[in-house]
Amino acid sequence: MSATLTPGTLRGVKPATATRPVEKRWERLAPYGYVAPFYVLFLVFGLFPLLFTFYVALFDWNPIGDKTFVGLENFRLLAEDPRFWNALRNTFSIWIISTVPQLIIALILAQVLNSAFLRFANFFRMAMLLPYITSVAATAIVFAQIFNRDYGLLNWFLELLGFEHIDFMSSAAGSHVLISVMVIWRWFGYNTLLYLASLQAVPRDLYEAAAVDGAGPVKQFFHITLPSLRPVIVFTVIMSTIGGLQIFTEPLLLSNGTLTCGTARQCQTLSLFLFEQGFGSFKFGYGSAVGVALFAIIVVVAFVNFLLSSRLGRKG
Amino acid sequence: MQNKLSAPQSATSRVLSTSLSRRRALALSALAGGTALTASACSSGGSSGSSDPNTFEFWSFTGINQKDSVEEYKKLAPDVTVKLTEVGNAQETAQGLTTALAGGKVPDLVLIQAGDLPKFMKNPGNFVDLTTLGADDIQDDYVDWVMAQATAKSGEIIGIPTDVGGMGVAYRTDLMAAAGLPTNRDEVSALWPTWQDFIATGQRYTQATGNAFIDNAATTVFLQAVSQGEEQYYSADGDVVYDTNPIVRESFDLGLAAIAAGITAKLESFTDGWNAGMAKGAFAAVAAPSWMLGSIRSAAPDTEGKWDIAVIPGGSGNWGGSYLAIPARAANPQAAWKYITTMQSPEQQLQHFIDAGSLPTTPVNYDKPELVDHTDPFFGGAPTGKIFTQAVLGLEPFVNGEYNTEISTELLNALNGVEGDGAPADAAWDTATKNIKTAIGA
Numbered sequence: 001m002s003a004t005l006t007p008g009t010l011r012g013v014k015p016a017t018a019t020r021p022v023e024k025r026w027e028r029l030a031p032y033g034y035v036a037p038f039y040v041l042f043l044v045f046g047l048f049p050l051l052f053t054f055y056v057a058l059f060d061w062n063p064i065g066d067k068t069f070v071g072l073e074n075f076r077l078l079a080e081d082p083r084f085w086n087a088l089r090n091t092f093s094i095w096i097i098s099t100v101p102q103l104i105i106a107l108i109l110a111q112v113l114n115s116a117f118l119r120f121a122n123f124f125r126m127a128m129l130l131p132y133i134t135s136v137a138a139t140a141i142v143f144a145q146i147f148n149r150d151y152g153l154l155n156w157f158l159e160l161l162g163f164e165h166i167d168f169m170s171s172a173a174g175s176h177v178l179i180s181v182m183v184i185w186r187w188f189g190y191n192t193l194l195y196l197a198s199l200q201a202v203p204r205d206l207y208e209a210a211a212v213d214g215a216g217p218v219k220q221f222f223h224i225t226l227p228s229l230r231p232v233i234v235f236t237v238i239m240s241t242i243g244g245l246q247i248f249t250e251p252l253l254l255s256n257g258t259l260t261c262g263t264a265r266q267c268q269t270l271s272l273f274l275f276e277q278g279f280g281s282f283k284f285g286y287g288s289a290v291g292v293a294l295f296a297i298i299v300v301v302a303f304v305n306f307l308l309s310s311r312l313g314r315k316g
Numbered sequence: 317m318q319n320k321l322s323a324p325q326s327a328t329s330r331v332l333s334t335s336l337s338r339r340r341a342l343a344l345s346a347l348a349g350g351t352a353l354t355a356s357a358c359s360s361g362g363s364s365g366s367s368d369p370n371t372f373e374f375w376s377f378t379g380i381n382q383k384d385s386v387e388e389y390k391k392l393a394p395d396v397t398v399k400l401t402e403v404g405n406a407q408e409t410a411q412g413l414t415t416a417l418a419g420g421k422v423p424d425l426v427l428i429q430a431g432d433l434p435k436f437m438k439n440p441g442n443f444v445d446l447t448t449l450g451a452d453d454i455q456d457d458y459v460d461w462v463m464a465q466a467t468a469k470s471g472e473i474i475g476i477p478t479d480v481g482g483m484g485v486a487y488r489t490d491l492m493a494a495a496g497l498p499t500n501r502d503e504v505s506a507l508w509p510t511w512q513d514f515i516a517t518g519q520r521y522t523q524a525t526g527n528a529f530i531d532n533a534a535t536t537v538f539l540q541a542v543s544q545g546e547e548q549y550y551s552a553d554g555d556v557v558y559d560t561n562p563i564v565r566e567s568f569d570l571g572l573a574a575i576a577a578g579i580t581a582k583l584e585s586f587t588d589g590w591n592a593g594m595a596k597g598a599f600a601a602v603a604a605p606s607w608m609l610g611s612i613r614s615a616a617p618d619t620e621g622k623w624d625i626a627v628i629p630g631g632s633g634n635w636g637g638s639y640l641a642i643p644a645r646a647a648n649p650q651a652a653w654k655y656i657t658t659m660q661s662p663e664q665q666l667q668h669f670i671d672a673g674s675l676p677t678t679p680v681n682y683d684k685p686e687l688v689d690h691t692d693p694f695f696g697g698a699p700t701g702k703i704f705t706q707a708v709l710g711l712e713p714f715v716n717g718e719y720n721t722e723i724s725t726e727l728l729n730a731l732n733g734v735e736g737d738g739a740p741a742d743a744a745w746d747t748a749t750k751n752i753k754t755a756i757g758a
Contacts, residue, residue: 062438062439063414063415064418064436064439065438065439082754144588148588150583150589150598151588151589167737170737170738171737256586256587263736263737264729264747266737279414281722281755
């Protein structure tokens, strides 16, 4: 760093060594070298597959058979495919049911954990992360034990209380709620900690000043907390969008591993549909078209989210 | 024995091949990201490089205990090295093979499950035509319709069958007795010469006990009834005929009839509830191919001796089985072929049945005393070898096609929807055919 600053300050003193230009060039290039591993890996494992997916989507591509160029035919079929629209609806439904409550819960919990009066604060902060570090498979097994139609814990209690058993996975609404509960359970702690870290960076004197001016906790929350958290809220909203729209493991595990996720595809998400087409039916081209559509949807939704959440708390 | 038979996951994919177990699903989510890469990243690797004629690579799946066969082969051919890889369960192995065929390093020998075979049969050029290695001479050793499944229209033989899934009905003798029904396996078999009789027996049981008679209509009634057809989803010429073939429709209606009769426990096969229901006696009978005995054994270990096996309504049926195939780009096809001819000879298949319980595909063994006299104490001493091989012999060759799995999945889903999710029964057939049309575009 200092080398880049020297020319101006040391203009009068001519450097004596001949190696200097070489060193300079090396020092100019060195940072690129430091970040290169990431970009090389990204190129190989990120960008290339991404572009290759766009290419495959233009073909009727059987991985072990014929590959015929069909142009945009896959996308035309996709637009007419009721399974695609069904998967899209399911994906959005699960994403909204899981993301909105999750972020609200996380915000409230972060506020509580940030409270100066909380005892064992570190213990609770650590406990928040437990669901996040538990393997999805283990979580799914426990959830299945709780929500199983015939032998689940919840239904056992319902029966004790004289209610009918609930078969969550048999209906669209039930399965979406169940999947969302699992997503919320897994991710709320992660978001809580992000919010908490941000909250702790908000200067205390802001709150004190507000209190002196007569602002209650609610006003403080909306006029100090929310605006201060705006960057991290934008971040969590976008991350939840990317994750939520690609949801795959939870519906797959909760429906006993059926790629259709239920007899009427009631909880089949876009990624499940993608996988079913690509690897179940060997339609790589069609599966890639689903992938491209998913990519476009995520870009649009993430951008809209960014616009909306950056306005959050700005007014007033 | 235990190992070969306790294969609930591989069982799932025999026919319900879009069905995956939980453990599998995790691997899948990793695979979802990984496979696409492997497909493109490995496209340079042509063959496995080593051309040592005494070494070959063998991909198998878990739960079928190929290790035993490989160990046995080492005794017979001590100078040969077999590099056995259990890629995953049957479906993962087929997916791995797909990726490898698409442009990766292929094994010299691979085990493919019957349910996955039609997809590979569509492009026989991916595999060595075994007739070039001498399959013509041995194909008559195997059950004709099983062999026909692995023979392409143009005559190439892609695989040699290692085992079949002959059908029976496993039933609980104690529960039958409690319902006032016979318990002796011959008398029970006589109760249901046809599927209508089977459903009627179920009604008697349900009236007497108030409990469900079978696990679900989709796999225990529909799937078995349709597999008895000489023509199933495809015509002899390879045309898609599921919507016009009366056998498919009749089997579907039998499934609906079983649901309407109220004799089903609404437990989809291979789910947690199904396993739990098995242990708790939630149903008295289940259609059981030879390999499912292990699933029953492991799901309900406390019911030892309370089961028996009767003949399936209609008398014959098959569910599952596997084939050995050699990919076209294999480095050492000769060594792989030698393994096939040695280990799948009628003598070795009989030995494998004795050691591991795998049902031979070679009819010459079906009257051998070692097979006929084999009994299973867990199932009340039922002569399993005899019952299951009889079911296999009753079948005629039929034509499978590329979209067998898709067609079957939609039909099963429609029935499960009516049974478990309250979908209207009168619309079920239309729903299924509409979904199949969407799925396969025909």
